[in-house]
Amino acid sequence: MQFEITREYVEQLKKLIEDKNTKEVETLMEPLHPADIAEIMEGLNIDQARYIILLLDGETASDVLVEIPENDRKRLLKELPPDFIASKLIEFMDSDDAADVVADLDEDRKKEVLNEIEDFEQAGDIVDLLEYEEDTAGGIMAKELVKVNENWTVATCLKEISRQAEEVGEIYYIYVIDDTEKLKGVLSLKKLITTNTNTKISNVYNAEIKMVNTNVRKEEIAEIMDKYNLVAIPVVDEIGRLKGRITFDDVIDFIREEAEKDYQMVSGLTGDVEPGDKVFTLMRARLPWLLIGLFGGVLGSLVLGSHENQLSKATELAFFIPLIAATAGNVGVQSSAIVVQSIASGVKEFETIGKRLLKELMVAMATATIFAVLIFAYNFFSSGNMDLTFSVSISLFIVIIFASIFGTVVPLFLNRVKIDPALATGPFITTSNDIIGLSIYLLIARMFFGIL
Amino acid sequence: MQFEITREYVEQLKKLIEDKNTKEVETLMEPLHPADIAEIMEGLNIDQARYIILLLDGETASDVLVEIPENDRKRLLKELPPDFIASKLIEFMDSDDAADVVADLDEDRKKEVLNEIEDFEQAGDIVDLLEYEEDTAGGIMAKELVKVNENWTVATCLKEISRQAEEVGEIYYIYVIDDTEKLKGVLSLKKLITTNTNTKISNVYNAEIKMVNTNVRKEEIAEIMDKYNLVAIPVVDEIGRLKGRITFDDVIDFIREEAEKDYQMVSGLTGDVEPGDKVFTLMRARLPWLLIGLFGGVLGSLVLGSHENQLSKATELAFFIPLIAATAGNVGVQSSAIVVQSIASGVKEFETIGKRLLKELMVAMATATIFAVLIFAYNFFSSGNMDLTFSVSISLFIVIIFASIFGTVVPLFLNRVKIDPALATGPFITTSNDIIGLSIYLLIARMFFGIL
Secondary structure: OOOOOOHHHHHHHHHHHHOOOHHHHHHHHOOOOHHHHHHHHOOOOHHHHHHHHHHOOHHHHHHHHHHOOHHHHHHHHHOOOHHHHHHHHHHHOOHHHHHHHHHHOOHHHHHHHHHHOOOHHHHHHHHHHHOOOOOEHHHHOEOOOOEEEOOOEHHHHHHHHHHHHOOOOOOOOEEEEOOOOEEEEEEOHHHHHOOOOOOEHHHOOEOOOOOEEOOOEHHHHHHHHHHOOOOEEEEEOOOOEEEEEEEHHHHHHHHHHHHHHHHHHHOOOOOOOOOOOOHHHHHHHHHHHHHHHHHHHHHHHHHHHOOHHHHHHOOHHHHOHHHHHHHHHHHHHHHHHHHHHHHHHOOOOOOOHHHHHHHHHHHHHHHHHHHHHHHHHHHHHHOOOHHHHHHHHHHHHHHHHHHHHHHHHHHHHHHHOOOOHHHHHOHHHHHHHHHHHHHHHHHHHHHHHOOO | OOOOOOHHHHHHHHHHHHOOOHHHHHHHHOOOOHHHHHHHHOOOOHHHHHHHHHHOOHHHHHHHHHHOOHHHHHHHHHOOOHHHHHHHHHHHOOHHHHHHHHHHOOHHHHHHHHHHOOOHHHHHHHHHHHOOOOOEHHHHOEOOOOEEEOOOEHHHHHHHHHHHHOOOOOOOOEEEEOOOOEEEEEEOHHHHHOOOOOOEHHHOOEOOOOOEEOOOEHHHHHHHHHHOOOOEEEEEOOOOEEEEEEEHHHHHHHHHHHHHHHHHHHOOOOOOOOOOOOHHHHHHHHHHHHHHHHHHHHHHHHHHHOOHHHHHHOOHHHHOHHHHHHHHHHHHHHHHHHHHHHHHHOOOOOOOHHHHHHHHHHHHHHHHHHHHHHHHHHHHHHOOOHHHHHHHHHHHHHHHHHHHHHHHHHHHHHHHOOOOHHHHHOHHHHHHHHHHHHHHHHHHHHHHHOOO
16 A cells, blocks of 8 residues: 555665666656655665755655754755755745754855745744744744634634645644734634634634743653644743644654653663664764773772682682672663653652652562572572572672662652753663672672671 | 642642542642543542542543553443443543443443443444454544545535534544545545635545555554654555544554653563552562573573682682673663664665674674773783783673674564564573673683683
8 A cells, every 4th residue: 555665676766876867766756755755865875865856846855855864964955055955945845844954054054045045934934933942842833824813703714724724734723813913722623614604713712722832842842742632732922922833743753752862871872873874873872881881890890809809719709790780780770760761751740759769669678588588599509608698698688779779869860950860771870880789799798708 | 821730739639539528629620631630640549530530521531531541541440330431431432442441341341331332323333443453553543534425526525524523523634435435535624625615526635645454553553654744544444445544642652652662671671660650560560570680690600600710710800790791781782772773763774684784793893892902901001911801802802792793683583573672672682691791701711811
């Protein structure tokens, strides 16, 4: 039912591009949706991508450009002439996408492109949007929307909507304003169609409307739209005047990106990488955290080295180093991840921090007891060395409780001081837990073995 | 702008519920949106939640129930009388939500509730929907939609839509069918409003429409709707007849759930838990993977134990156990996470598996070289023990390459055999990497130190 892009298709396309066989390339791309073309572009090099985008009609080219990942888009824009960007790309874009494109250009080219835009009103909209901070409602909203005055009749509205609708991709809601442009409420197309044409709008619109101020942050917008299942949300300024709207597709992308960021953090990556990325890109995303791990490993070796005497006299102590370190890391990441996820989901917690820590402590105590008993039984029956048996069990017990509390407190603290709490699931905490866990283990062992 | 739910508010509500002060509870909840009530319900116990839901009018109660997390909903439904479920909840729900509710009931109650539904057509819709598999388009679609015949005029359509729209929450698209109910295309309300009323629908509808078959899986639906930015997608049967539609809010929830699942996997949790959950629930989500880690730790101790002689004669070897184990784990998780994320994002890879492995190998070689050199320099200058210096460096080099390849191959393999590739980021692989890494380390060391 859907057009399936195969590897063969892409290979064929690449070959035709190399041959500069414009006709055949056009025929091959004829049945494609802009989103499909964008997907294919990710597999092309910059020259091939440039060739394709210059070939497409403005409508398609602009849709394709919007769908390309930001980094690729930036690189591609650098390769395109300003008049092409203005007249073939921006011309066909909604103001939010157009502003994103202009923001991606460097200062000189930005001015050039803005001056090349024929529609002066559109250029004005873009400049207005660029004023807002990037991650706020103002920075992501589009200016295109359908609005009607509360004093109009349904008949006037229908006529006005036909006129306004030309510039708007999809109408999800019709916004109702008063004479001062203040947002009063919302009207669905459904309501409009099912209402008598002589009725005044002020009698039929829905005044219970969710809206956001221009300076509300992306996270909060996504939360509101997700919670109340909104296809679009209107954006107003400080005195309630309607300024733009944000649609669900922006929110879907944002939710996905946020989830990906948390996922990358916990798996030790510093960027959004694909297996197909360049070796250098992959290295750049992977090295930072591995290096922190390396540093932690060296610190760990110093901790162990400071107990050399003990380890050399009781070698069996070394056997349980991986167990202690791994458990400390695992428990810590779990605790942090639970907190991070609950913050990210935006679900309000009605319990106090004290209560939550108490609960975490109970979970930790129960887990620690189970683990201590299990490893005690194992060591008791397998080695019979009571010093070792007690050392490992007691250390494991303490380490689990410590890592739980540490893993819970750190993300809560980071969130309180406005740092991304997901950082707690990253390598710093895991590495700290490892090292602290090992220290606890060797200190406990010293008490039992009595070696100095 | 938004009603803010505070801890004090919830405490006050709880107190009023305990006092059975129905009037005050109603006043307190008056300004709330169903989604807000659902959020508050998560903080209530089952009796309090039951009290609230029985108090609400049908429209609100049904909206609240739809917004409650599935597990809570199941528990709450058990506490409600069948006639209440049928006449106050299901009555006001769209067919997809109603089917979800009925599916949550156990067999006896299911029949009872279905028979209590007054609207026979609605009961029929629910029974029809229950036939489809849960995670397919049929299982998540709603029957409510607006459809028009291609032979009608715009004027007839507008009248028909007014009639049909009563049962549909939001009209996003109007579906155009032929006399055999076959889906021909789509029409936007915007188009309808802006077209002359005498025009025949067949002349104005858009035939280029994305649709899915009833048996298409959720993952694929989410991918298509996200890729093409669709608010809703129609569902058709094998011979193309229009059966229902799926809307964007279902997809947002699904994307979020999938991302959460992957996140839980990599952070060692087996369920979606919140810090506020019961101790038992938290334990159940945390213990399984910690226990696998415990088992891995014991295996690790056996591996180290089998090299006891070596470790007792060269204690300094033990110092680098945490470094080797941690690096093996970190590199493996990174490699797996990159593959898992690329599979989850649904972005097509146009490279062959051979090429991807070659790239992974190049990244691994470069990383391994950097790490081997760094740790060589560190050990050379800090200890000067050349046996140790060579052992650690060479082991680290081999371990990084092994963990990279292992971490890349396993999720690719799991995906090929239709197992969730995210499993690779879980504890099995990390634990395996730890143990294999340690074995490599001790075998290499044996070559240098020559101890048996």
